[in-house]
Amino acid sequence: MIELPGVVRTDSGRRVEAADIMIATGAAPLVPNLPGAAGALLSDDIFHLASLPESLAIVGGGYIATEFACLLHRFGVAVTMFEVGDRLIAGFDHDVADRLERALRAQGIDIRLGTRIDAIDTTRSRATLTLDDGTTTRFDDVMLAVGRRPATSGLGLAELGVAQGADGAVEVEVDAWGEASIPGIHAIGDAAGAMMLTPVAVRDGRRCIDAIRGHRPDQPEDIVPTATFTTPECGSVGLTEAEASAAGIAFEVRSKAFSMLTAVLSNDPQDVFMKAIVARKDGRLLGIHFFGPHAGEAAQMGAVALSAGLTEAELGRTMSLHPSTSEEVIGLGDPDMPIHGPAETAEALAAE
Numbered sequence: 622m623i624e625l626p627g628v629v630r631t632d633s634g635r636r637v638e639a640a641d642i643m644i645a646t647g648a649a650p651l652v653p654n655l656p657g658a659a660g661a662l663l664s665d666d667i668f669h670l671a672s673l674p675e676s677l678a679i680v681g682g683g684y685i686a687t688e689f690a691c692l693l694h695r696f697g698v699a700v701t702m703f704e705v706g707d708r709l710i711a712g713f714d715h716d717v718a719d720r721l722e723r724a725l726r727a728q729g730i731d732i733r734l735g736t737r738i739d740a741i742d743t744t745r746s747r748a749t750l751t752l753d754d755g756t757t758t759r760f761d762d763v764m765l766a767v768g769r770r771p772a773t774s775g776l777g778l779a780e781l782g783v784a785q786g787a788d789g790a791v792e793v794e795v796d797a798w799g800e801a802s803i804p805g806i807h808a809i810g811d812a813a814g815a816m817m818l819t820p821v822a823v824r825d826g827r828r829c830i831d832a833i834r835g836h837r838p839d840q841p842e843d844i845v846p847t848a849t850f851t852t853p854e855c856g857s858v859g860l861t862e863a864e865a866s867a868a869g870i871a872f873e874v875r876s877k878a879f880s881m882l883t884a885v886l887s888n889d890p891q892d893v894f895m896k897a898i899v900a901r902k903d904g905r906l907l908g909i910h911f912f913g914p915h916a917g918e919a920a921q922m923g924a925v926a927l928s929a930g931l932t933e934a935e936l937g938r939t940m941s942l943h944p945s946t947s948e949e950v951i952g953l954g955d956p957d958m959p960i961h962g963p964a965e966t967a968e969a970l971a972a973e
């Protein structure tokens with residue numbers, strides 16, 4: 622714990638003094654306040670199971686829930702997901718999220734959207750879940766994946782008067798350089814309530830060390846790519862269509878759906894979808910979203926385009942690499958550009 626600004630005490634009682642203290646304690650799975658929740662598995666527990674359950678309920682529909690659902694389903698576990706919202710991976714563009722939902726259902730994962738779990742009973746060797754309509758349903762086990770919370774309890778922050786998030790959130794409130802409300806105390810990454818992603822934590826750590834050393838260079842705009850490593854993957858960078866609408870931005874949507882050219886002759890056509898959000902006023906790319914194999918890789922390349930502030934015309938001047946999937950993003954804004962693979966019909970796209 623932090624005893625005083627400049628003084629840390631370890632659990633063995635050792636006292637360590639330092640002019641600056643950086644809190645980088647990460648986050649821990651959120652255990653919701655519902656009866657029996659403490660008996661459920663958390664994401665870390667899955668790696669320590671002696672054997673796999675035949676059936677598993679996953680509570681939550683975010684990226685951790687969907688990734689574990691895919692993984693365990695492929696190991697032969699009958700997976701049922703319960704999500705209180707009306708979509709999986711809520712922060713992703715709705716077209717990408719809907720495609721993931723359809724793909725997971727087609728694989729055999731049972732997905733119950735708009736369903737809240739009100740109680741869990743794991744006392745009789747199996748897991749009984751009580752749903753919000755009062756019915757119960759049984760599985761071999763249940764895993765909670767309803768979010769993660771900054772791991773700052775036990776550090777003595779409240780006693781020191783370090784400002785923390787409102788509404789019971791426990792992230793350390795920091796400025797752009799990671800400094801907390803008390804000089805000499807800093808926080809980065811998940812503990813500071815940043816977007817809970819490894820590269821964000823790494824960037825925060827570097828900025829914080831720079832600032833402690835007296836360097837405070839201009840900070841570029843944050844362009845944070847993200848992905849779900851589901852099967853298939855989803856990748857995203859920049860504004861979703863819903864975020865652009867909510868921000869009152871005038872924009873155009875460009876999208877394409879097709880099967881991967883390299884999988885055309887196989888019995889397993891791999892569906893790909895890509896979508897760009899383009900500013901109407903100047904053609905600048907505001908967001909690019911991918912669904913399909915290697916969507917995470919594509920989102921990383923999309924982040925280069927967004928970070929460089931490219932317009933769709935500038936992206937379209939890039940020479941494509943054929944045959945690749947990401948070459949299709951080059952011609953997203955060009956209706957005359959042929960798709961190198963079987964496209965979904967315009968009617969099918971419009972019907973979505």
Ligand SMILES: Cc1cc2nc3c(=O)[nH]c(=O)nc-3n(C[C@H](O)[C@H](O)[C@H](O)COP(=O)(O)OP(=O)(O)OC[C@H]3O[C@@H](n4cnc5c(N)ncnc54)[C@H](O)[C@@H]3O)c2cc1C
Pocket residue numbers: 645646647648664685772809810811812816817818819820822850
């Ligand atoms: C299942 C899962 C999948 C994920 N997948 C991705 C992904 O694909 N891509 C991505 O970018 N991010 C992913 N993340 C998120 C990513 O892991 C975190 O955002 C990132 O690790 C945050 O870094 P951090 O340094 O803030 O904390 P962490 O990496 O969590 O490090 C915190 C460390 O502090 C230690 N600690 C905690 N309390 C104390 C204490 N009191 N004293 C001493 N040590 C303490 C912890 O044991 C831990 O080792 C995933 C997270 C989970 C749970």
